[in-house]
Structure formats: C-alpha cells, structure tokens
Amino acid sequence: MKLIVANWKMYLGVKQATHLAERIRRALPRPRARVVLCPSFPALMPVGAVIRRSPYALGAQDVAWEERGAFTGEVSARDLRELGCAYVIVGHSERRQKLGETDEMVRRKLEAAVHARLKPILCVGETLTHRRAGKATSIICRELKAALQNLQLTTDNVQLTIAYEPIWAIGTGVSATPRDVVTMHRLIRAEAERLLGRRARVRVIYGGSVDSRTAGAFLREPEVHGVLVGGASARLSFVRIIQRASL
Ligand code: PGA
Numbered sequence: 001m002k003l004i005v006a007n008w009k010m011y012l013g014v015k016q017a018t019h020l021a022e023r024i025r026r027a028l029p030r031p032r033a034r035v036v037l038c039p040s041f042p043a044l045m046p047v048g049a050v051i052r053r054s055p056y057a058l059g060a061q062d063v064a065w066e067e068r069g070a071f072t073g074e075v076s077a078r079d080l081r082e083l084g085c086a087y088v089i090v091g092h093s094e095r096r097q098k099l100g101e102t103d104e105m106v107r108r109k110l111e112a113a114v115h116a117r118l119k120p121i122l123c124v125g126e127t128l129t130h131r132r133a134g135k136a137t138s139i140i141c142r143e144l145k146a147a148l149q150n151l152q153l154t155t156d157n158v159q160l161t162i163a164y165e166p167i168w169a170i171g172t173g174v175s176a177t178p179r180d181v182v183t184m185h186r187l188i189r190a191e192a193e194r195l196l197g198r199r200a201r202v203r204v205i206y207g208g209s210v211d212s213r214t215a216g217a218f219l220r221e222p223e224v225h226g227v228l229v230g231g232a233s234a235r236l237s238f239v240r241i242i243q244r245a246s247l
Contacts (some may be wrong), residue, residue, distance in 0.1 A: 002033045002219055002245040003161060003205055003226030005121060006233030007061060007089060010040055017043035020236065021050040027239045031055060032246030033226070036087045036121075041075055048084040059087030062095060063118070065108035077116030087119045089228075091147065093167045103146035111152050121161040121228065122147055123207070124188070128168035140164070140184065141191055148195040158200040162188055163228045169208025171231060178217045178224070181206045185223045212240035219245050 008017060017039040024037075038059040039047045048058045064074035080088060090113060091106035106122070113120040124143040126136040144162075164184050169175050176184075185204040192202045206218050207228030218224045229241055 003036065003203060004031075004033045004242050004245055005036045005059065005087070005089070005163070005205065005207075005226065005228040006038060006238060007092070007207075007228055007230045008037070008039045008043075008234050009061065009094070009230060011231070011234040012039065012043070014040075014043045014046060018046040018050060020234070021047045021056075023236050024239055025051060025054055025056060027236065028242055029054070031242045033242055035242055038087070038089055044080070044083045044085065052084070057086045058084050059089065059121070060085050060118075061089050061092065063088045063090065063109050063113055065105065065112045067112070077112045077118055080118060081116050085118060087121055087161075088113050089121045089123065089163075091143075092123045093125055093165060093170060097167070103143065107147050107151070110147055114151075114153055114158055119159050119161065121163055121205075123163045123165050123228075125165040125167050125170075125208070131166065131168065136166075136184070137187060140188060144188065144191050144195060148192060151196065153196075153199050159203070160192070160196070160200045161203045161205060161225075162192055163205050163207045164188055165207040165228065171209070173209050175209040175214050176206070178221055181218060182221050182223045185221075189223075210241065212237050212244070215241040215244040 036057045036059040038061050060080045063077050090109045095101040110120050124140050126139040130139045166176050188204050203225040205226035205228055206224050210227045210229045211232040
C-alpha cells in the first residue's frame with residue numbers, strides 16, 4: 001500500500017485544519033492508501049479526534065530530541081504519542097534551511113522518535129546549486145550518513161520512511177521527473193539499507209510540488225512507495241491525489 005503524507009505546514013488555522021480533515025474523511029472514508037495527516041501542533045488534538053477510528057493516521061511536523069526538561073517551546077515524542085500521532089516528519093528542508101536545524105539535531109530527533117515508537121519520515125534533498133554542480137547524489141548520501149550511521153535503535157524492525165525532497169522542487173510548482181526520482185529512490189534505499197543493516201524496513205517516498213495532475217506518474221512507479229504533499233494537501237482536492245494511489 002502506498003503512503004500519502006499531507007504536510008499542512010503552517011498553512012491552516014486550527015479550525016480550518018479540523019474542517020479539512022472532516023471533509024477529507026467524509027469524501028473518502030476508505031482510502032486505498034495509508035494516508036497520514038500532519039497538521040500544526042495545536043491542531044493535532046482536534047484533527048486526531050476527527051480521524052479517530054478511521055483508516056487515516058495522524059503525524060506531527062517536528063519533534064524535540066529530549067524527552068522532558070527545560071526546553072521552552074519544544075514538544076516531546078512521548079507527548080506526540082499521547083496525542084495519537086503514529087508518524088513524525090524529521091529534518092524537513094524548511095527546518096534545516098530557515099530554522100537552522102543541523103544534521104546532528106536531525107539525527108537526535110530521529111532517535112527520539114524511534115524510541116517513542118513513532119514512525120519517522122526523514123527528509124533529504126539537494127539544492128539547485130548542488131544539482132547543477134552534479135553533487136545531488138553526494139549531498140543525499142551525506143545527509144543519509146549523518147542521520148543513519150550508528151543510529152541507536154532500541155528495537156528491531158523499525159519502519160523508516162525517507163522522503164526524497166529536492167529543495168528546488170518544494171513549493172515551486174516544478175517537480176522532478178519520475179525518471180530522476182526513480183533513480184534517486186534506488187540509491188536512497190540501497191544507501192539506507194547499507195547504513196542500517198537489517199534493523200529497519202525502509203520505504204522511500206517523493207515530495208516536491210506533487211499535485212493531483214502529477215501524483216499519478218510518481219505513484220505508478222514501484223520504486224516510489226508514496227508521496228509527501230505540501231501545498232496541494234491543504235485543500236479538498238487532496239482526495240484526488242489519494243485516489244491516484246489506488247489506480
Ligand atoms: P510542496 O511541499 O508539495 O508544497 O512542494 C512539499 C514539502 O514541503 O514536503
């Protein structure tokens with residue numbers, strides 16, 4: 001089953017997010033894909049209430065690496081679990097680029113998520129400058145190594161999702177071609193499995209200007225295990241993307 005992740009970023013207010021979740025659930029009560037809604041922190045509870053006892057899953061957009069303590073403004077993995085989250089996005093490029101998140105922070109967040117039995121969705125991706133300089137592959141490998149090498153996993157069989165999100169494709173309306181994406185996904189899966197050994201099951205999904213017109217071409221590829229959708233997930237036409245996963 002494909003994984004479709006809606007990253008609502010800071011696009012929607014709490015009431016808007018709750019209302020959208022209700023409309024999506026009503027429009028498509030039995031999606032033929034695993035669909036994860038990731039609203040902002042304050043909307044987690046009301047959106048969680050809307051999708052409770054439905055096939056939809058709840059995810060957060062970020063997590064603290066510490067469990068408890070004096071960390072003003074942070075939200076722990078344990079609290080996310082308590083609110084009903086099953087998934088969490090870690091290392092999104094907007095956090096890395098605009099909020100100064102480092103490879104080290106990303107790695108610690110990943111560990112915190114795994115320890116709390118949240119399913120992490122780790123984001124990696126190259127900038128346009130890197131791509132033009134022929135460095136896309138080496139950047140992705142560096143990000144994967146920084147996040148995954150010697151990762152402390154307390155349990156075996158962790159389910160790890162890696163989102164390949166070329167930074168130049170995020171929110172720009174220009175997505176990568178399915179061909180490029182398939183090549184990159186093969187590389188990412190092989191590299192992640194090499195770094196993690198047999199301790200994790202790895203899925204690779206694509207993100208970057210996916211909408212209802214482009215989703216089908218990605219989801220058709222067996223190497224693309226799903227999509228992470230930003231802008232196009234924050235409106236009701238998101239259901240058309242979900243429907244593409246079952247064609
Ligand atoms: P976009 O965002 O779909 O708006 O390009 C994707 C993302 O940031 O994950």
